[in-house]
Amino acid sequence: MPTTTSGEYHLTREGDLAHIKVRGLFDLEVATALHELLAQIQRDVGRSYVLCDLSQFTGIPADARRQIGEWNKTHTVAGGAIYGANFAMRTLATLVLQAVRLVGNNVDIEFVPDEAAARRWIEAHRARLVVSSGGPHVHE
Template sequence: MRSWQLIGKHRICIEQDVVYVVIQGDIQGDEVVTLCEELTQVQRQYGLVFDILDATAAGGMSAEARRQVGEWYRQNHLEIEIAVFGASLLLRTLFSLMTNALRMLSRNHLLMHFVATEGEAKAWVAERRDKKHATAGSR
């Protein structure tokens, strides 16, 4: 049974190096910064962090929230791979644009992958984890 905690109206659950996020409606700047801090804690503990993001009920992100997350990424180090499921075409487009902008503005590794279901998201994360461990082991 997953143990969920709230960040505003959104929910997160941390299971080892995977952070499950359920977005409910619009996300505010302080919520996304709090989420980034949680992700950073997981990265410190495990050396890497994956995010499985349920965007089924997600809304948008204000310009102020986008500014805050951009500022956070420029000032902090976070290497994350995100599997998003349930996102509409509009959200996939917005997430892709934001991800590309964050990659250009920061020194962080940020990879976002869109899938249809939570099962596909879990499978992608397992594949990425195996690949990262194999790459780390060959060094």
């Protein structure tokens, strides 16, 4: 697991999905790594999803929040599911997501209790995307 000055993170790619687990702060290094992977997925597949484990997440410094806002001005993820976040961290993540929406990126993000529910939500979102776009050939 890569270590930053303020915590650790684990980032993996599963097709069109970036799965991130954060221990400690979601700092600028973590945000940069996630955004680079999401951009690569979008170049390779045409869309990206994010799956976030925030069960050990403790916060987002201002520089990481700024980068999230800037990145979302020019990139859009198809959707994302966040699991494991306690009330305080869900509140913080919700504030960051509201800022993302203010820059014009109306990304679908869902808070769910666990990884299994998060994966089900993403699968259902993919299925809706395929139906609304006219079939799998558009995105596969």
